[in-house]
Amino acid sequence: MNEPSIECGNTIRLAERRVFSQSSFKPLYDEGMGLVEQTAEYLDGQGRADARKLSRLAATLYAAESMRLTTRLMQVASWLLLQRAANSGEMTRDQVAAEKSKVRLDTASAREDAAGWGELPASFLDLVNRSLSLQALVRRMDDEIYGEHAHRPAPSRRSNPVSDQIMLLNTAFGR
Template structure:
């Protein structure tokens, strides 16, 4: 297996794992915010209810940005989109809305966990998106062989 093929296989598996994680988090957020989350929100004081609603929208926004980015990566992998098109600013990862730490600290635990989880997932995907702008390190055949031997022993 060539170095490029190994890297492509790793990238494909990483994108697939991120997709599963993002979709599971989106489904969990939808279930919570449409279910018990409504009851928990209604029990809060009026100002915190607004904060809760804002945070639920921020969670959804982050997750939709992540899923859109992942689908773009899959389109490139499938040959449906050129790499240069995927790097267009409109297809890049959307910015994460800022959350207020004081509001997050006052939210019901599940709501706060969803917010923190979506922030962390967005940060991980953002690092991947930024890494794509970095120049690729091209190894000579000797360097590639030395790297493989180093991993084997």
């Protein structure tokens, strides 16, 4: 593995230190993979029951937000797996940089004032908010380490329902 340049001049790059140190990276990796597992368990179990109780409008929003949630978590998990491969010496940092270009860390969420949002189950909203926080952390770390996303605005709750639907269609069709 190529040795990370943790110091840049007099600046210590904390994200690199966290990602490329086994003891510092493991908690982040465990948090991300744990959230993926918790989300899958919820969506396959209690989430199905919760979704049946929703109004038609809220059920549609729940379905769309579920797709965004799983997409967001799969992208974060992909990033974490690539960093783990670099950390363990399975891949070089250059290989990781090339592969991570396929990973998108910008999956937004519907806005909280969207019609039906207030009906969504608290457990589901907790998973959505935790996934957004984790994505934001990973994105900041990615920016510091690789510097490719510095010019893009951070994802936020969308304020345009048309953009939400276009993004949902792009996600559904893998664009």
